[in-house]
Amino acid sequence: MGSSKKFWMGIVFGAIAGGAVTLLEKPTRQAVKEDFSKVSGNVAYVVKNPNEFIGDVKAAVNKVRSTVEQVTEDVAFITEKVEEIRDVPQEVTDLVKDTKEALSKIASKSLPDPEQQ
Secondary structure, three states, X not given: OHHHHHHHHHHHHHHHHHHHHXXXXXXXXXXXXXXXXXXXXXXXXXXXXXXXXXXXXXXXXXHHHHHHHHHHHHXXXXXXXXXXXXXXXXXXXXXXXXXXXXXXXXXXXXXXXXXXX
């Protein structure tokens, strides 16, 4: 267990050292400072207004839930229509066969028999 702890400590110290080395560059330091200011401002606002934050989170969750429900309904509708479209070709084939048979019957009744001529 001791070597595992050393490994994770090495990872942490390596990350800290890597972060420190990247801060040697001035633009990186400025970007980190700006990001830290934004994050600390947001955290301070949340700490001062936890109910508003919770309300915002609940609203976001409800919006996501509503969107998921709508997408689910849309997918079900599309699936239903696809199944209907799959059934249509068989119905069309049956209709064409029936029409062909009916026209053949009509044609055989209205055309003179070639053997009688």
